[in-house]
Amino acid sequence: MSVEFEGNKACIAPEGVFIIGTYDEKGVPNAMNAAWGAQSDYGEITLFLAKHKTTDNIKHTKAFTVAFATKDTVEIADYFGVETGNNVNKIEKAACHVHKSHHVNAPIIEEFPVTLECECTSYDDNTGILVGKIVAQQA
Ligand SMILES: Cc1cc2nc3c(=O)[nH]c(=O)nc-3n(C[C@H](O)[C@H](O)[C@H](O)COP(=O)(O)O)c2cc1C
Numbered sequence: 001m002s003v004e005f006e007g008n009k010a011c012i013a014p015e016g017v018f019i020i021g022t023y024d025e026k027g028v029p030n031a032m033n034a035a036w037g038a039q040s041d042y043g044e045i046t047l048f049l050a051k052h053k054t055t056d057n058i059k060h061t062k063a064f065t066v067a068f069a070t071k072d073t074v075e076i077a078d079y080f081g082v083e084t085g086n087n088v089n090k091i092e093k094a095a096c097h098v099h100k101s102h103h104v105n106a107p108i109i110e111e112f113p114v115t116l117e118c119e120c121t122s123y124d125d126n127t128g129i130l131v132g133k134i135v136a137q138q139a
Helices: 053-061 071-080
Strands: 017-024 030-033 037-041 044-048 063-068 096-101 107-109 116-124 129-138
Touching: 017 053, 017 107, 030 053, 030 071, 030 107, 044 116, 053 063, 053 116, 063 107, 107 116
Parallel strands: none
Antiparallel strands: 017 030, 017 063, 037 044, 044 129, 063 116, 096 107, 116 129
């Protein structure tokens, strides 16, 4: 027998944890945590992002990186999702090391083992749908 749950907080699990790396207009790196997203074509990723420092940055640079949280990086990954780059330099506070992607204007966070380097194809403020073309990847 199945049980009906109240409310609309249903979710599809398990979810991955993507780390979205961006630069602001001054070149300061930032990172946020996103669970809602998936590969949506060969060489394409789609994420669902509300308004954040990250989306402001992407509107400016038209680029972002996507790294994958791992067991070893779980604390940093969690931190990137609970504080905003509007108030603090999260990369510095987490003592992460970054370098700029050779392909897009976005940071590669060296603590994460796999990174996709993406050009922003589109971002819709109303739906929060961000589509990125994966132009390079490194591990
Ligand atoms: C586990 C987890 C998953 C999250 N997934 C998303 C997501 O898919 N989309 C979104 O807009 N925010 C998501 N967030 C919230 C952002 O990561 C959070 O608001 C963050 O502080 C934004 O950082 P920024 O302001 O520096 O860009 C998630 C947070 C956590 C902890």
